[in-house]
Amino acid sequence: MQHLCPEEPLTPSEPLISIPGAGESHCCLLHQPPRGPLHLRDCRVVRELQGILGQTKLTLPRVFIGGRYIGGAEEIRQLHEIGQLKKFVEGLPAAESGVCEMCGGYGFILCHECNGSHKCYSEKGDTIGFRSCTDCNENGLIRCPSCSAVAL
Incomplete structure (x- = not known):
């Protein structure tokens, strides 16, 4: 389930999702566990993601933590349910409270x-x-x- 991606320093989890209201219903799933800063990536990087993972059929979102591929919505849900997700996010900065006043948190x-x-x-x-x-x-x-x- 964990594939190495190009080396990056330890960063908050970065799910890849499509634009709000036009994408997968799983996107809000990844905003619940764990509480940490999440960065939205545009769906235009899907081809790059396909190359990195060596898969042609991908669904979004996909989560990377510290340059390591963790999985999609189902893998994240399973890791959370068995208590393993916590080890991946230990040491990450906590999420800032509040929502962007300009976009309401949609990005x-x-x-x-x-x-x-x-x-x-x-x-x-x-x-x-x-x-x-x-x-x-x-x-x-x-x-x-x-x-x-x-x-x-």
């Missing part, structure tokens, strides 16, 4: 350029009309500048 906010529509009006060159916004994702969201821990 994403509406795009300021298109107001969440993912469309912008453009008058460049010969093309006049609406185009896809290049600042946000397909849902009209951008990473929260206040609390997002991931740089793309």
Whole structure:
């Protein structure tokens, strides 16, 4: 169940999840045990994860602690139930209480350029009309500048 990943210093657990409201229902599962800072990773890293783990079919979330692959939602649940998850998170800093005031803890906010529509009006060159916004994702969201821990 534990596969080594590229060496990293001991860091808080980092589940890989899709954007809030559009992903796996297991995502909130990993926010319960244990209490510690969690970092959201965008689902665009799935291909990189497939290469690291040598698997082509993956479900999210996936958890790494200190550069070591721990598992997905089911593995985390099993480790928690048998009391083994505690040994993986010992020594990690405790979670800060409170929720980001800007995004409410979701890690994403509406795009300021298109107001969440993912469309912008453009008058460049010969093309006049609406185009896809290049600042946000397909849902009209951008990473929260206040609390997002991931740089793309």
